[in-house]
Amino acid sequence: MRPLALLCLLVFAAPAHAATTEQHYLDLRDRHIAKFSKAKESDETSRQHDAALNELTGVLRGLVGPVTIKGLPAEGKSNADTLFKGDSGFGHLDGLGFASEGDKMQAVVTTTGLLKHWLREHREDGMPQETGAAFKSDRFYYQAIQDSAFAKYAELPVTRPASASAAVAVLGVRGNGDLKGPPHEIDVVAIQGDKVLFLASSDAVKTAEIPACEKVFEQMMARKTPQDSMAKEDQAMDAYTKCFAKEAPSQNWFAGAVKKAQNQLELLLPR
Numbered sequence: 001m002r003p004l005a006l007l008c009l010l011v012f013a014a015p016a017h018a019a020t021t022e023q024h025y026l027d028l029r030d031r032h033i034a035k036f037s038k039a040k041e042s043d044e045t046s047r048q049h050d051a052a053l054n055e056l057t058g059v060l061r062g063l064v065g066p067v068t069i070k071g072l073p074a075e076g077k078s079n080a081d082t083l084f085k086g087d088s089g090f091g092h093l094d095g096l097g098f099a100s101e102g103d104k105m106q107a108v109v110t111t112t113g114l115l116k117h118w119l120r121e122h123r124e125d126g127m128p129q130e131t132g133a134a135f136k137s138d139r140f141y142y143q144a145i146q147d148s149a150f151a152k153y154a155e156l157p158v159t160r161p162a163s164a165s166a167a168v169a170v171l172g173v174r175g176n177g178d179l180k181g182p183p184h185e186i187d188v189v190a191i192q193g194d195k196v197l198f199l200a201s202s203d204a205v206k207t208a209e210i211p212a213c214e215k216v217f218e219q220m221m222a223r224k225t226p227q228d229s230m231a232k233e234d235q236a237m238d239a240y241t242k243c244f245a246k247e248a249p250s251q252n253w254f255a256g257a258v259k260k261a262q263n264q265l266e267l268l269l270p271r
Contacts, residue, residue, distance in 0.1 A: 022113045025059045029080075029094070032056070037085040053078045060096050060110075064195065067109050070267050072098040079108045079145065093118055093144040093198070106145050107199045107268070115196045131191070135168040141187050145200060151179035153241050154248040156186065156261040161269045166191040169261035171248070174202065180217070180237060182207045183244075186257065188265045197268040204264070205257045213243035 032052040039045045057078045067076060076096030081089035094117070095110025110118075112131075119129055122143060128134045138152035156169040167190040171183045186204040190197050220236035248254050 021059070021063055022111060022117075025056065025063060025094070025114070026117065028059060029056060029083075032083045033085055036083045039084075049083060052083055053080065056080065057096070060094075063111055063114070064096050064109050067096060067098070069098060069107050069199070070270075071105055072100055072107055076107075076109065079110075081147075089147045091122070091143065095196070095198075097145070103146075104203060105199065105201050107197070108144060109198070110196045112191065112194050112196055132166065132168075135166070135189050136170070138170075138172065140189075141170065141172065141174075141200070144198060146174065148174045148176050149179060150174045150185075150187075151183075151237065151241060153183040154245040156258045158188065158258065158262050158265050161190070161192075161265065164190045164192050164269055167265055167269075169258075169265065171205070171207070171257055171261075174200075180240065182209055186261050186264055188261055188268065190265060190268055192269055199264055199268050201260075201264055205253070205260045207253050207257065208251070210244055210247045210251065212247055213240050216240055216243045 032055075036045070036049055036052070039048075054077075057076075060078060061076070064076075068074065076098045079092050079095045079097030081087075081092060084090065093108050093110060094114045095108045098107040098109075099105070115131065119127055119131070119134055122139070123129060125139065125143065127139050127143070128137050134140045136152075136155065138150050141152065142148075142150040150172055151174075152170050152172045154171045156171055158167055158169045160167040167188070169186060169188040172185050172187065173179045173181060173183050174185050184205060184207065185200065185202045187198070187200045189199075217236050217240040220239050221232060223232065226232050226235070
């Protein structure tokens with residue numbers, strides 16, 4: 001075979017192989033979900049469930065390839081916490097998950113194909129379908145990892161590394177209760193070739209409340225409408241975080257937060 005013809009075959013075969021392998025993973029995952037979502041709880045079911053997650057981990061390692069993130073384990077495992085549909089933690093971003101002790105740092109590495117499929121699966125949850133919009137949405141950071149809600153307070157203007165086609169950093173608060181307070185978590189996500197890399201770091205930076213935004217929140221909560229207290233608080237939080245995003249760049253802690261985010265991005269994509 002002529003060298004040029006062989007090169008063309010290799011170029012076209014690589015994406016096709018990746019797509020086939022991704023579909024194999026999705027088919028296997030869906031078969032496991034269908035099985036365990038109907039299974040009764042037992043020690044044997046738990047053993048089979050662990051084995052299924054290990055099987056998915058093996059497929060993902062072949063898809064994603066080697067990953068090195070300083071401060072995190074060398075070997076990742078399936079980012080899926082559970083294959084029982086309806087369980088808390090079901091539906092996390094498909095990919096290899098990495099976590100430091102105490103989950104202070106958590107990473108997920110996946111492929112662009114699996115990311116796009118996952119976005120489509122969460123369309124009804126209000127997840128943006130365009131990758132760039134998803135990376136700027138708090139829904140992405142909430143549903144990709146953990147079981148805790150995430151409130152995005154501001155975007156951090158990081159410099160995109162030359163090797164990346166996209167890079168976004170956000171500042172926010174994660175938790176199961178009140179999400180109002182000085183944000184301290186920095187999440188960064190980047191695309192490098194066919195690989196998507198996401199790193200969340202809790203307690204990454206110390207910030208402070210912004211008095212002008214506190215005033216906005218109080219004014220919204222003092223309104224007579226809507227009467228539903230949860231709806232009123234949701235509207236107040238929306239106004240509060242929008243104010244925070246606008247005012248954050250003028251705060252004395254903001255430059256430090258941007259630097260922290262840039263360092264975090266470089267952990268994912270070292271020079």
